[in-house]
Amino acid sequence: MNLQIIGKEARLASETLGKLTAEEKNRALATCAAALCERTEELLAANAEDVAAAGEKGMSEALIDRLRLTEGRIRSMAEGISQVCGLADPIGEVMSESVRPNGLKITQVRVPIGVIGIIYESRPNVTADAFALCLKTGNAVILRGGSDALRSNLAIARVLRQALSEAGLPENSVQVLTDTSRETAREFMRLREYVDLLIPRGGAGLIRTVVENSTIPVIETGTGNCHVYVDEFADEEKALAIVENAKTQRLGVCNACESLVVHRAVADSFLPKLAARLAQKEVELRGDEESRRTVPTMTPATEEDFAAEYLDRILSVKVADSLSEAIAHINRYHTKHSDCIVTENAENAKRFLREIDSAAVYVNASTRFTDGFEFGFGAEIGISTQKLHARGPMGLIALTSYKYLIEGNGQIRN
Amino acid sequence: MNLQIIGKEARLASETLGKLTAEEKNRALATCAAALCERTEELLAANAEDVAAAGEKGMSEALIDRLRLTEGRIRSMAEGISQVCGLADPIGEVMSESVRPNGLKITQVRVPIGVIGIIYESRPNVTADAFALCLKTGNAVILRGGSDALRSNLAIARVLRQALSEAGLPENSVQVLTDTSRETAREFMRLREYVDLLIPRGGAGLIRTVVENSTIPVIETGTGNCHVYVDEFADEEKALAIVENAKTQRLGVCNACESLVVHRAVADSFLPKLAARLAQKEVELRGDEESRRTVPTMTPATEEDFAAEYLDRILSVKVADSLSEAIAHINRYHTKHSDCIVTENAENAKRFLREIDSAAVYVNASTRFTDGFEFGFGAEIGISTQKLHARGPMGLIALTSYKYLIEGNGQIRN
Numbered sequence: 119m120n121l122q123i124i125g126k127e128a129r130l131a132s133e134t135l136g137k138l139t140a141e142e143k144n145r146a147l148a149t150c151a152a153a154l155c156e157r158t159e160e161l162l163a164a165n166a167e168d169v170a171a172a173g174e175k176g177m178s179e180a181l182i183d184r185l186r187l188t189e190g191r192i193r194s195m196a197e198g199i200s201q202v203c204g205l206a207d208p209i210g211e212v213m214s215e216s217v218r219p220n221g222l223k224i225t226q227v228r229v230p231i232g233v234i235g236i237i238y239e240s241r242p243n244v245t246a247d248a249f250a251l252c253l254k255t256g257n258a259v260i261l262r263g264g265s266d267a268l269r270s271n272l273a274i275a276r277v278l279r280q281a282l283s284e285a286g287l288p289e290n291s292v293q294v295l296t297d298t299s300r301e302t303a304r305e306f307m308r309l310r311e312y313v314d315l316l317i318p319r320g321g322a323g324l325i326r327t328v329v330e331n332s333t334i335p336v337i338e339t340g341t342g343n344c345h346v347y348v349d350e351f352a353d354e355e356k357a358l359a360i361v362e363n364a365k366t367q368r369l370g371v372c373n374a375c376e377s378l379v380v381h382r383a384v385a386d387s388f389l390p391k392l393a394a395r396l397a398q399k400e401v402e403l404r405g406d407e408e409s410r411r412t413v414p415t416m417t418p419a420t421e422e423d424f425a426a427e428y429l430d431r432i433l434s435v436k437v438a439d440s441l442s443e444a445i446a447h448i449n450r451y452h453t454k455h456s457d458c459i460v461t462e463n464a465e466n467a468k469r470f471l472r473e474i475d476s477a478a479v480y481v482n483a484s485t486r487f488t489d490g491f492e493f494g495f496g497a498e499i500g501i502s503t504q505k506l507h508a509r510g511p512m513g514l515i516a517l518t519s520y521k522y523l524i525e526g527n528g529q530i531r532n
Numbered sequence: 533m534n535l536q537i538i539g540k541e542a543r544l545a546s547e548t549l550g551k552l553t554a555e556e557k558n559r560a561l562a563t564c565a566a567a568l569c570e571r572t573e574e575l576l577a578a579n580a581e582d583v584a585a586a587g588e589k590g591m592s593e594a595l596i597d598r599l600r601l602t603e604g605r606i607r608s609m610a611e612g613i614s615q616v617c618g619l620a621d622p623i624g625e626v627m628s629e630s631v632r633p634n635g636l637k638i639t640q641v642r643v644p645i646g647v648i649g650i651i652y653e654s655r656p657n658v659t660a661d662a663f664a665l666c667l668k669t670g671n672a673v674i675l676r677g678g679s680d681a682l683r684s685n686l687a688i689a690r691v692l693r694q695a696l697s698e699a700g701l702p703e704n705s706v707q708v709l710t711d712t713s714r715e716t717a718r719e720f721m722r723l724r725e726y727v728d729l730l731i732p733r734g735g736a737g738l739i740r741t742v743v744e745n746s747t748i749p750v751i752e753t754g755t756g757n758c759h760v761y762v763d764e765f766a767d768e769e770k771a772l773a774i775v776e777n778a779k780t781q782r783l784g785v786c787n788a789c790e791s792l793v794v795h796r797a798v799a800d801s802f803l804p805k806l807a808a809r810l811a812q813k814e815v816e817l818r819g820d821e822e823s824r825r826t827v828p829t830m831t832p833a834t835e836e837d838f839a840a841e842y843l844d845r846i847l848s849v850k851v852a853d854s855l856s857e858a859i860a861h862i863n864r865y866h867t868k869h870s871d872c873i874v875t876e877n878a879e880n881a882k883r884f885l886r887e888i889d890s891a892a893v894y895v896n897a898s899t900r901f902t903d904g905f906e907f908g909f910g911a912e913i914g915i916s917t918q919k920l921h922a923r924g925p926m927g928l929i930a931l932t933s934y935k936y937l938i939e940g941n942g943q944i945r946n
Contacts, residue, residue, distance in 0.1 A: 231919050335920045356942040363944035471937045483940030505645050505933035506749045507921040519919035523885045526897030528770040530777035
């Protein structure tokens with residue numbers, strides 16, 4: 119495996135993809151979706167080898183489940199690709215137009231980014247998802263998945279590449295790295311000449327490694343220490359339902375609630391009710407001194423607890439004396455992902471929306487809604503927690519850039 | 533000098549700046565502009581020390597000129613700040629709004645990035661320019677200028693900081709690093725906890741160092757190997773004027789033309805006329821074999837010449853057999869900054885606009901127009917040659933991010 123060659127091939131493919139019409143791209147995507155369904159047996163066989171090897175290695179049942187493909191999951195992958203066909207093609211969109219006093223006409227048009235690299239962990243469905251979003255936006259993609267899913271990822275890519283080829287598109291529009299060593303991953307992160315954007319998808323450790331080592335521009339995704347703040351003017355029933363939903367509806371996701379802040383004025387009433395409700399879901403509460411005065415059964419919270427993304431049945435709890443203290447606490451410990459205030463006071467809501475520095479700031483709703491589909495984007499390549507290029511859920515637009523077209527009739531500069 | 537403290541102070545200042553109204557920011561900028569004029573003597577005295585030290589070091593007259601402040605240049609700095617006052621404030625702008633089927637109202641609003649770091653070389657006016665653009669967009673800025681301009685930069689910052697303080701704004705909205713060593717620069721590039729965006733402004737070497745070493749997201753600026761392609765359907769007079777202007781109107785700038793490509797069908801007529809015209813401006817032509825058959829006095833061009841950003845009285849010349857060959861050549865050697873086709877053929881113009889992968893693609897106009905002011909942005913913090921976040925001339929918008937505000941009445945996710 120030679121990364122230079124892979125990079126060059128991706129660049130070449132991207133030049134073709136950049137010129138395609140929406141129809142041509144949709145036709146190719148439809149061919150790919152059909153091929154995944156038709157060749158289900160082949161995909162299941164490759165995946166069975168990955169699953170067997172993972173079992174022998176002693177991988178946990180939860181992780182093996184993430185790795186496993188079933189007929190239903192393969193159908194879902196194909197449906198995902200079909201849904202991407204149905205989305206509007208952003209490429210070629212005129213973003214702005216002007217005619218300057220000297221007669222120059224300047225048009226800003228949306229274009230593909232070029233070649234996108236994705237580094238991800240176990241779930242093989244990311245292979246098909248990421249490919250479809252990149253192809254729809256005219257980008258070639260190089261995928262570096264985890265070693266545990268290598269056979270599955272290669273099988274999916276093989277099917278997609280052959281389908282592309284049948285549809286008359288370059289098969290190197292999608293390439294999977296066969297070498298999943300760390301050394302190669304680091305070399306990949308420095309393939310700046312051929313890769314325009316790198317998106318890591320996975321745990322905090324993976325993302326840190328990419329940010330530290332990449333010379334390619336990176337979009338950081340997904341770490342979420344999301345907060346719910348229950349204001350002194352909260353509707354208690356809404357607050358109970360929102361915290362329970364944000365914490366327990368799905369545990370291992372970046373938009374789950376990990377930290378609770380409660381105004382002192384309502385802590386004595388709210389916290390015992392919440393504790394009772396979350397006890398039924400086996401959630402452990404880790405509280406500061408003040409909250410443990412109200413609910414003495416809580417574990418004492420440490421500094422680390424306030425910063426933790428548990429992805430588990432644990433919630434940190436802090437009592438705040440004021441909205442100001444709550445905002446300062448959240449802006450100190452959060453990961454700028456999603457934070458919510460529960461309040462019936464419009465002024466407090468407004469101030470929270472303005473002062474919390476997160477991709478998604480909520481009033482009276484579960485943080486679990488931070489998601490490209492829930493936001494109506496029809497797709498999602500990840501959730502950005504940085505401020506450059508894209509913030510929050512990233513749909514097709516996040517995979518595009520723009521250029522300026524300047525048309526004149528001989529203008530020169532004085 | 534402690535970078536951690538500088539970073540913390542900048543972050544604190546940015547929290548205040550993010551909440552200001554356009555009026556409050558404009559009032560502070562006006563105070564700053566007035567202060568620069570009032571304290572001209574103090575600035576000239578500090579600058580005189582830098583200039584004297586540079587002379588003793590044997591710095592070239594051209595570089596000393598870049599470093600030198602005069603009463604007129606200080607007035608220009610102040611006027612630049614006043615112009616920024618007059619621009620619309622992008623912060624708070626509603627970029628999109630929707631109400632989802634579940635009743636959630638999602639509003640995307642423009643917000644400051646937070647803390648911006650700028651690493652730049654000799655010209656002290658960048659200190660005032662960059663500060664004004666950052667303040668207008670609610671961002672704190674940390675400036676790391678060159679050691680040769682340190683006394684000038686510190687004097688400018690001192691004046692700005694006192695003016696901010698008089699206007700009731702945090703003086704740490706602008707900080708200049710007093711330690712200009714390389715070690716500190718490298719530490720600065722890793723101050724990820726406090727700095728959200730790093731913009732290098734300067735030569736190719738500086739930019740490469742920042743890209744290689746920064747863990748903070750970077751916007752690459754300014755390297756320009758800009759091409760003019762003279763098509764077989766070019767108007768010869770327009771072509772001569774455009775090449776001359778793009779090459780010689782100003783030499784040391786990133787949007788100057790460095791490379792010429794000429795269609796074979798017009799080379800015999802065009803090249804001798806161009807050679808005569810550019811000889812008057814003392815421009816050396818470095819040509820491929822084919823162009824030297826027509827103008828034998830050209831120096832032979834090497835592979836390096838086609839990739840070079842000369843910033844000097846030199847132009848590389850290549851003859852191409854077709855538009856396809858010209859496009860392939862340009863996409864291979866350019867820096868994705870600005871490239872131009874001179875043609876009267878609409879089809880060829882359209883194809884060039886579509887297939888050239890540059891921030892600014894021109895038809896029949898000088899590449900020298902790639903500039904925030906010429907584009908009508910009213911300001912410019914640099915010219916991006918990357919595809920993420922901002923491409924081409926960057927005005928105020930490039931210094932902003934956005935967040936999503938989600939307002940509900942108790943929605944939870946199923």
